[in-house]
Amino acid sequence: MTDFTTASADAAARPKNNSLFERGERTRRRHAAERRFRMMGLAAVIFGILALIGLLGSILANGGSAFWQTYITLDVYLDPAKLDKAGNRDPEALRKVTTFGYAPLISTALEQLIEERGIVVEGLGKKDVSGLISKEAPAKVRNTVLADPSIIGETVTFNLLADGRVDGFYKGRVTMETAELDRNVSPAQLLLADELKEAGVLSTRFNLAFFTAPDASDTRPEAAGLGVAILGSTYMMLIVLALSLPIGVAASIYLEEFAPQNRLTDIIEVNIANLAAVPSIVFGILGLAVFINFVGLPQSAPVVGGLVLTLMTLPTIIIATRAALKAVPPSIREAALGVGASKMQTIFHHVLPLAAPGILTGAIIGLAQALGETAPLLLIGMVAFVREFPSAPPEGFFDPASALPVQVYNWTTRGDPAFVERASGAIIVLLAFLAVMNITAIILRRRFERRW
Amino acid sequence: MTPGILALVVLALTILGYVLGRQRAVAEAKREGVRLHSLPGYYGQSVALFTAVPAFLLMAAWLFLQPLLIESQISSKIPDSVIPEGGARSLVMADVRRIADGLDLVVSQGGVSEDELLAMRADFTDVRSRLAEVGVALGSSVSPAVLEAAKSYRSIGKIGSLLRNVAVIVAALGFGFWAWRRVRPSMRARNVSETFIRSLLLGSSLVAILTTFGIVGSLLFETIHFFGIYPAKDFFFSTVWNPQFRGGSDLGILPLLWGTFYVSLVALVLAVPIGLMTAIYLAEYASSTLRSFAKPAIEILAGIPTIVYGLFALITVGPLIRDWIAQPLGIGTSSSSVMTAGLVMGIMLIPFVSSLSDDIINAVPQAMRDGSYGLGATQSETIKRVIMPAALPGIVGAVLLAASRAIGETMIVVMGAGAAARLSLNPFEAMTTVTVKIVSQLTGDTEFASPETLVAFALGLTLFVFTLGLNVLALYIVRKYREQYE
Numbered sequence: 001m002t003d004f005t006t007a008s009a010d011a012a013a014r015p016k017n018n019s020l021f022e023r024g025e026r027t028r029r030r031h032a033a034e035r036r037f038r039m040m041g042l043a044a045v046i047f048g049i050l051a052l053i054g055l056l057g058s059i060l061a062n063g064g065s066a067f068w069q070t071y072i073t074l075d076v077y078l079d080p081a082k083l084d085k086a087g088n089r090d091p092e093a094l095r096k097v098t099t100f101g102y103a104p105l106i107s108t109a110l111e112q113l114i115e116e117r118g119i120v121v122e123g124l125g126k127k128d129v130s131g132l133i134s135k136e137a138p139a140k141v142r143n144t145v146l147a148d149p150s151i152i153g154e155t156v157t158f159n160l161l162a163d164g165r166v167d168g169f170y171k172g173r174v175t176m177e178t179a180e181l182d183r184n185v186s187p188a189q190l191l192l193a194d195e196l197k198e199a200g201v202l203s204t205r206f207n208l209a210f211f212t213a214p215d216a217s218d219t220r221p222e223a224a225g226l227g228v229a230i231l232g233s234t235y236m237m238l239i240v241l242a243l244s245l246p247i248g249v250a251a252s253i254y255l256e257e258f259a260p261q262n263r264l265t266d267i268i269e270v271n272i273a274n275l276a277a278v279p280s281i282v283f284g285i286l287g288l289a290v291f292i293n294f295v296g297l298p299q300s301a302p303v304v305g306g307l308v309l310t311l312m313t314l315p316t317i318i319i320a321t322r323a324a325l326k327a328v329p330p331s332i333r334e335a336a337l338g339v340g341a342s343k344m345q346t347i348f349h350h351v352l353p354l355a356a357p358g359i360l361t362g363a364i365i366g367l368a369q370a371l372g373e374t375a376p377l378l379l380i381g382m383v384a385f386v387r388e389f390p391s392a393p394p395e396g397f398f399d400p401a402s403a404l405p406v407q408v409y410n411w412t413t414r415g416d417p418a419f420v421e422r423a424s425g426a427i428i429v430l431l432a433f434l435a436v437m438n439i440t441a442i443i444l445r446r447r448f449e450r451r452w
Numbered sequence: 453m454t455p456g457i458l459a460l461v462v463l464a465l466t467i468l469g470y471v472l473g474r475q476r477a478v479a480e481a482k483r484e485g486v487r488l489h490s491l492p493g494y495y496g497q498s499v500a501l502f503t504a505v506p507a508f509l510l511m512a513a514w515l516f517l518q519p520l521l522i523e524s525q526i527s528s529k530i531p532d533s534v535i536p537e538g539g540a541r542s543l544v545m546a547d548v549r550r551i552a553d554g555l556d557l558v559v560s561q562g563g564v565s566e567d568e569l570l571a572m573r574a575d576f577t578d579v580r581s582r583l584a585e586v587g588v589a590l591g592s593s594v595s596p597a598v599l600e601a602a603k604s605y606r607s608i609g610k611i612g613s614l615l616r617n618v619a620v621i622v623a624a625l626g627f628g629f630w631a632w633r634r635v636r637p638s639m640r641a642r643n644v645s646e647t648f649i650r651s652l653l654l655g656s657s658l659v660a661i662l663t664t665f666g667i668v669g670s671l672l673f674e675t676i677h678f679f680g681i682y683p684a685k686d687f688f689f690s691t692v693w694n695p696q697f698r699g700g701s702d703l704g705i706l707p708l709l710w711g712t713f714y715v716s717l718v719a720l721v722l723a724v725p726i727g728l729m730t731a732i733y734l735a736e737y738a739s740s741t742l743r744s745f746a747k748p749a750i751e752i753l754a755g756i757p758t759i760v761y762g763l764f765a766l767i768t769v770g771p772l773i774r775d776w777i778a779q780p781l782g783i784g785t786s787s788s789s790v791m792t793a794g795l796v797m798g799i800m801l802i803p804f805v806s807s808l809s810d811d812i813i814n815a816v817p818q819a820m821r822d823g824s825y826g827l828g829a830t831q832s833e834t835i836k837r838v839i840m841p842a843a844l845p846g847i848v849g850a851v852l853l854a855a856s857r858a859i860g861e862t863m864i865v866v867m868g869a870g871a872a873a874r875l876s877l878n879p880f881e882a883m884t885t886v887t888v889k890i891v892s893q894l895t896g897d898t899e900f901a902s903p904e905t906l907v908a909f910a911l912g913l914t915l916f917v918f919t920l921g922l923n924v925l926a927l928y929i930v931r932k933y934r935e936q937y938e
Binding site for chain 2: 055371373
């Protein structure tokens with residue numbers, strides 16, 4: 001009642017506005033407020049989209065260049081006097097020659113080439129010439145020789161990685177000014193690299209090794225690749241898929257179709273809802289305490305990562321599967337039961353196949369989440385520096401490996417700025433995987449989703 | 453026989469069980485001239501289930517328990533004299549395991565026979581260099597007692613594995629045979645296998661409970677352990693966080709909680725208004741073309757892994773804030789700061805808040821909107837005066853859920869907030885959070901008995917309690933609100 005009286009009092013106090021064609025002061029204010037509110041909403045949407053563009057743009061701008069790499073093409077004379085003193089090509093003896101034995105061969109080859117082409121650059125020290133080539137190059141030559149000792153004594157053409165700084169010079173990361181201050185590279189070296197580029201010896205190509213090579217140490221960012229990480233992530237995804245899909249689907253069928261209304265069911269449901277909201281790092285602590293300390297599984301192993309990610313993915317898959325089961329209309333169940341199928345037959349022969357697209361979509365989305373998860377993997381030791389490829393499964397599940405997102409984190413903690421480019425490149429690879437998975441999920445949903 | 457091969461053997465027995473069970477049912481029915489109760493396949497299925505499931509359960513339990521039993525056996529055999537001053541028994545046990553693994557390698561690669569190994573004595577043979585040859589590096593030379601422990605660790609382990617293989621195969625054969633003998637035409641095979649499958653389904657749904665028990669159990673156990681060696685009062689009320697690896701550390705949680713709270717606050721201040729306005733605009737104003745483009749774009753933000761946001765904070769937002777705001781104003785010199793982490797986390801939370809609010813706004817009945825329009829209210833007035841009050845409990849719930857996300861977020865703060873524990877009001881300074889410290893205390897070479905490592909479990913428990921509390925509160929509020937309209 002009081003509302004009425006105040007409203008009428010208001011109306012009496014308000015100046016009258018009699019024209020329908022001219023808006024009153026108050027209407028104008030209200031419309032202005034309406035426009036302001038609308039603009040705020042639009043601004044919020046635009047902010048969100050700009051944030052997305054900024055995020056993806058900065059990663060692409062920083063990481064795109066990781067897919068290109070500078071190589072130096074060299075004819076290296078594999079001097080038998082240095083590599084195989086005995087001359088009998090004995091593999092054991094050949095293995096005794098370390099990469100230090102191979103490095104002089106490469107620098108000699110480069111020096112010869114510079115002399116032949118008549119390239120003169122002032123202020124170049126002796127070490128500067130060999131500094132153009134990555135420290136990884138001798139290892140590459142050595143591996144080639146060990147794989148085929150018969151090439152000793154011949155002159156073989158190699159595509160060797162250029163040093164990270166030289167590579168950075170062609171990607172705009174290193175300039176003449178920064179080179180002045182840098183202990184690892186001199187401006188003279190960069191001038192020499194330019195000359196070599198003109199001579200066609202040095203070139204920038206697609207970096208296939210980025211996908212296949214293992215990680216490399218701090219001093220040779222140019223050689224670092226994602227091979228071990230991609231393999232480790234694949235192993236973990238296999239484990240997650242093999243465990244979480246059957247367990248998740250079984251749990252959902254029970255809860256959706258069989259569970260009686262009782263305490264236990266309530267507890268399970270509340271549990272699943274809460275597990276979905278537990279921070280991922282807590283799952284990492286669980287993995288460390290239970291799987292590594294208690295059961296004694298090895299650190300850094302894909303099997304531990306897979307188990308932890310399985311537990312994390314389960315709630316997602318259960319929620320999606322239950323939604324998919326719920327979407328199958330009861331008439332299907334009733335029809336099956338009506339012609340004499342048992343409850344179990346109804347579910348496994350009719351309901352589950354009809355819910356399969358929804359379940360698969362949920363599983364793929366759960367897997368995509370698991371693929372990008374980093375924090376729990378840090379705790380179970382996947383951040384360790386791993387250069388060896390894990391062997392084939394099932395033994396490989398217990399070998400140390402890395403994972404894509406952890407490799408990104410690992411590279412961001414390194415000192416050399418070249419690793420930032422690598423980390424961003426790795427993110428692009430990760431996002432590409434995620435995009436493929438999500439698009440598959442969307443296509444699945446579009447193709448097979450049935451509206452009842 | 454490795455567990456993998458054992459599993460394959462059990463699998464083969466299962467298939468065999470299926471075939472034999474089915475055959476027996478068909479043959480018996482023919483002989484007795486009666487009809488089977490169930491389809492023949494169900495007889496096979498019941499035998500197969502009884503062959504496989506108990507055997508696999510036994511195998512899983514054995515794989516889980518064997519290391520524990522062996523550990524306690526061996527660990528009681530190690531004399532106290534071997535354990536170094538101030539060191540822990542668990543460290544010596546870790547050495548024993550390493551040496552045992554190394555001895556395996558010595559046997560397989562180094563050409564040492566089992567007998568020679570048994571005769572090997574730490575007093576005479578340089579075990580350390582032997583192990584180094586096969587690539588197992590040890591910190592110190594091996595004492596005789598530890599070598600003996602390692603040897604018996606190996607032999608018990610071997611016996612254990614042999615027993616396991618025998619037990620699993622016997623279980624598979626035994627249960628399989630029993631189930632096979634039960635097969636008669638009158639047996640209700642379908643009911644048997646369906647009851648069996650149903651209990652398997654129930655078992656799978658208990659995994660969720662087991663996980664929760666695992667989380668709570670491991671956190672509680674180690675936290676109690678931690679409070680046994682570090683006073684709880686200092687942990688909860690000290691304002692100094694200064695872990696020292698030589699001991700005598702200050703492990704006060706307050707600076708970490710403050711950092712967590714501050715970063716989350718910045719994130720929520722950004723994410724809640726923007727997320728809410730986004731949801732309102734897309735639900736009430738946007739044309740269908742804009743919606744079909746903007747909604748997926750914002751959902752993409754939700755699907756991006758947090759490590760990507762972390763990298764964004766590290767290489768883009770951090771330097772940007774430092775060079776354009778903090779340094780010109782003279783209020784900070786570090787690129788990792790509360791502001792950096794908070795802003796990036798805010799961006800991460802926008803889609804979370806907006807999709808939750810979207811559901812809530814759509815749940816407000818159309819009749820309330822129509823009533824408001826009918827009284828002459830503009831759209832924004834309807835939203836502000838009618839929809840928002842009606843949706844308020846749901847929105848509060850959404851904000852609480854977002855807060856719980858922000859508190860538990862790890863990678864963004866690890867890469868964006870810094871590692872220095874400090875209590876400060878300046879958002880352009882680096883601070884640290886609970887999750888950052890869990891990561892830093894538990895990665896790298898960790899010694900499990902020290903308070904510096906165990907504190908991570910106490911931090912984890914605190915985090916778990918906070919996020920769980922926020923979630924329960926949020927769910928309670930949302931559920932209460934739903935009752936009004938349904």
